[in-house]
Amino acid sequence: MLWGVSGPIFLLDYLGAVAVAVVIAVAARELTGRRAQGATPDRVELAYLTDRALLACQVGVAALRRAGGVEIGELATLHAQGPPPAGSPALVRALHSALRRPQTWAAVLADPDVGRALRRTVGRLVRDGWLLTRAQRRRIALGTVPLFAVAAVGLTRLVDSAVEGRSAGGPASVAGLLLCCLATALGGWWLTEVPETGSAARRLLRRLRREHAELDPERRPTWQGRDTDTLLTAMALFGPRPLLAVDPAFAVQVGVDPERDRPRPDRKPARR
Incomplete structure (x- = not known):
């Protein structure tokens, strides 16, 4: 359950999930179109x-x-x-x-x-x-989905704890999780800007x-x-x-x- 662990432990798990999601998004960006053929552009x-x-x-x-x-x-x-x-x-x-x-x-x-x-x-x-191509750009954009999913999990813990009266940790853990969720969502939004090249x-x-x-x-x-x-x-x-x-x-x-x-x-x- 999202509230079954203490605030600091959940925050560490959350940061680990963010790191994995960032690796997936960056890998999708760097591996798509990594090989070209034909002559070097003039x-x-x-x-x-x-x-x-x-x-x-x-x-x-x-x-x-x-x-x-x-x-x-x-x-x-x-x-x-x-x-x-x-x-x-x-x-x-x-x-x-x-x-x-x-x-x-x-x-x-x-x-x-x-x-x-x-x-x-x-x-x-x-x-x-x-x-x-459009398909390749769509693939890069889909690579950011894990980041938004991780941000949604963190926000769900905060909202659920507030509604159900469960503890999401101390004030420092709650503030840290909130900031991390916002940073994750903003990072995902930034990475959805897919390059044409x-x-x-x-x-x-x-x-x-x-x-x-x-x-x-x-x-x-x-x-x-x-x-x-x-x-x-x-x-x-x-x-x-x-x-x-x-x-x-x-x-x-x-x-x-x-x-x-x-x-x-x-x-x-x-x-x-």
Whole structure:
């Protein structure tokens, strides 16, 4: 029975059950999508894994810009000139096609060809295991059920003891159990936020960020003399801030927020 043991012993048993439930939830998250197949994602696909469609499009249009294929026009429009670089990904070609006539960035993002290219990109990432399917995301969410079950058991003991007049332990045990129940429920709620990326994609991004740590905007890298590949890699792994440092006018045109994405003057760079 829930009230058949003393408060401190029940609390220790409860914490043990919470630890088991956390292991189950974390295991479900880490083991789902832990293997991927096919080629390593290119920079546009890495950008999608990092921050979804907007960053992927920003990396794609930055590739066109660096190749001299996109100019800033009047009334906040962009216009493509010349052919796209040879071997460009499908999304880059779709962006170039959308910019054959002057367009605002919002119109480019709404272009049907760009949307189709994004869906094909997502399909390829899902097929190769870098992004999770709906079934896999549902599996991760179900992994949090034991946490809520454990929280329910603890709350049931507290409520049942209060209603039936049974002792749930001393004031310290009751307060500790109540706090643990709340923490368990909040932890379960936090873990129900299921990532779109599989664990293989998260490992890949962590590894590449370590390998290219010198490009982290928090370290304020010097961009003078850097080539296009380096810039696009930095954007794909760390977000659009590098484009703001290299080409601020163009960055603003393609949706990079100068206030949010520019480093604060009073912020110290991270140590190397």
